[in-house]
Amino acid sequence: MEAEVCGKLRPGVYVSSLAFFRSDESVNEDAVVRHMGSLAESGVAGVVVQDVFGEAMHLDRSERNSVTAAARQGMSAYPHVSLLVGCSAASTRATVQLCQDAAEHGADFAVVQAPRLYRLSSKAVLDHYRAVADASPVPLLIKDCGGPEGSLEGGFEGSLAGGLEGSIPKGSLEDSLEGGFEGSLEGSPGQKTAGPRSGETALTCEEILALARHGNVAGVQLSATMPGRIAELVSKCPPWFVVLGNETRRTLHTLVAGGHGIVSGFANLFPYLCVRLAQLCNAGELAQALSLLDTLAAADDVLHTHGFTAFKSALQTYHHYGGCPRLPCQQPTHQDACDIAEKLRPCVQLDIDIQHALNKHHT
16 A cells, blocks of 8 residues: 655756855855755755755865754745755664754655665565655665766765866766765675775665655656656656656756656756746757757766866855865866856846846746
8 A cells, every 4th residue: 555655846947956054164054044045946846955065075064054953944935845854864863863864854755865875685685665755754765876877966976076177987976975875895894795896876666666655755856868767757756756867968868758857957057047947848849948958968078078177166256155165075177267257158148038038038
């Protein structure tokens, strides 16, 4: 018997939000509030904090709670926009604690990824998700970061966290930001269970379908945008269960296959553009959608070259906030910052044009 989830995620664009720090590396709550308000008014369905772009591994528990509370404050005028908080940890117990903290400080949903330090059997992974879902005060969005198609934008957190400049060894793709561990220990003691899986292995459709029947699991975020897999999940999962893609550049693939939306890092800087792209895809305006995707190609290139720090740099250039990442991640050099701003200028300008057109339409 399928239990309808107590909280539903809306279809649309979800922003994997950046984190903000002052020059002394303390959390800049004012910048968080400002950024959340800016995103919420753009038409996004929700914002995810302490996720891929949010430097979760750089935050202690108190700072996580401060970021969540500030995000809630910034979105207070937009109750229809959901606040999702990354709550993954290396143990089930710690994950539950993060979910409880997130709920206490204003989260609507918790984003949870299975621990990746040890090789876990399918049963262990499912038991983990179910135990967290049973105990969490807010519904879960399951984050499935395995699969053959890694995404710098939303799939492999370790790659982004380092701000790596185009040279990413294959093994580093197993890094996990939210879990706080750099890899999968294949020979870990006490984990010689049948059917072990590495940290790189995606959940199967059957496993996702099993979790979708839980009354406190609202959806799944996929890192590998495979239309056939998306279509199967959408057709077989309960109607309230959302299937989200993980890359802005594959919005068309995701939505044409029946997916409900995407989690976008690009939307930190150009949310109106990302929302418009999703609207065009859903409306079948493929020529216009492809034109926007062509413009967004520059952002994809910047992300793969400079990592998430490029978007903090561009926010600083265009909106006068953004600041530095926490060490050991480093901000781009002055010359790189200028180059980044120039490469992203067409996307930023198009985002402004879309915003102005919307404002004109509403007046």
